[in-house]
Amino acid sequence: MTSAKKLSSKRRVILKLSGEALREAGSKDNISPEIVDRMACEVKAAMDTGKVELGVVVGGGNFWRGASASARGMDRATADYVGMLATVMNALALQGALEEKGVPTIVQSAIEMKNVAETFIRRKASRQLANGHVVIFAAGTGSPFFSTDTTAALRASEMGADQVLKATMVDGVYDSDPKKNPDAKRYDRVSFQECISRQLQVMDSTAFSLCMDNKIPIIVFDLEKPGNVTAALLGEDIGTVVDSGDA
Numbered sequence: 001m002t003s004a005k006k007l008s009s010k011r012r013v014i015l016k017l018s019g020e021a022l023r024e025a026g027s028k029d030n031i032s033p034e035i036v037d038r039m040a041c042e043v044k045a046a047m048d049t050g051k052v053e054l055g056v057v058v059g060g061g062n063f064w065r066g067a068s069a070s071a072r073g074m075d076r077a078t079a080d081y082v083g084m085l086a087t088v089m090n091a092l093a094l095q096g097a098l099e100e101k102g103v104p105t106i107v108q109s110a111i112e113m114k115n116v117a118e119t120f121i122r123r124k125a126s127r128q129l130a131n132g133h134v135v136i137f138a139a140g141t142g143s144p145f146f147s148t149d150t151t152a153a154l155r156a157s158e159m160g161a162d163q164v165l166k167a168t169m170v171d172g173v174y175d176s177d178p179k180k181n182p183d184a185k186r187y188d189r190v191s192f193q194e195c196i197s198r199q200l201q202v203m204d205s206t207a208f209s210l211c212m213d214n215k216i217p218i219i220v221f222d223l224e225k226p227g228n229v230t231a232a233l234l235g236e237d238i239g240t241v242v243d244s245g246d247a
């Protein structure tokens with residue numbers, strides 16, 4: 001059967017938003033309604049052009065990270081399930097803000113949670129994307145020992161996405177940590193191979209391998225600069241492109 005994706009000429013992208021991105025720096029609140037609202041405005045501006053199909057993978061690090069809890073003695077798998085549930089809270093907050101602005105949005109959860117979200121079904125998600133809905137993928141992969149970066153790479157592979165957009169707090173990929181090295185050099189474009197050999201922290205290694213194997217470019221960009229989320233969704237030239245390096 002022809003996939004929903006093949007019927008459309010729109011760009012199909014998966015935006016990875018970390019949980020931390022939804023928290024106001026220094027605030028005790030895990031989610032900032034103002035930041036969520038700004039994200040929703042930027043997404044709406046891109047969706048209104050009719051040029052993009054958007055899936056969003058939200059993290060949960062503003063509430064909880066399984067690895068940190070495990071390092072403090074908690075069973076890792078249990079801690080990871082807590083982390084996955086945290087992502088659902090972020091997904092609902094984002095959905096609320098998008099719907100308030102009239103952007104049709106569906107949350108699909110990898111862990112069944114019928115009262116608040118649909119359960120993830122790949123083909124349904126793909127159809128919803130083609131129908132112009134923003135699909136928010138919640139609860140990660142549904143399995144412990146993974147991250148939401150890996151979820152973004154996995155959903156991008158499953159949905160036949162053109163790109164993964166990795167929204168971060170820095171404006172791209174550098175050859176060393178720009179916070180520690182004032183001479184760090186920023187790449188406009190860098191290959192998967194160079195990221196591996198130089199051990200550049202783009203995404204975690206599982207996520208990175210999935211994107212590399214499935215030839216899905218990753219765009220790393222600064223989400224704090226106003227307008228950048230819209231620009232990234234519309235394929236404008238911002239941040240660093242990580243790809244196979246072919247001409």
Ligand code: UDP
Pocket residue numbers: 017018019020058059060061062064065066067079080081082083084086087139140141142143144145146147148149151
């Ligand atoms: N998590 C998981 N499996 C997944 C995705 C996430 O177990 O497929 C858990 C893991 O504990 C992780 C937490 O959910 O620490 C929150 O996700 P992540 O750390 O990726 O969020 P972010 O750093 O992007 O906010």
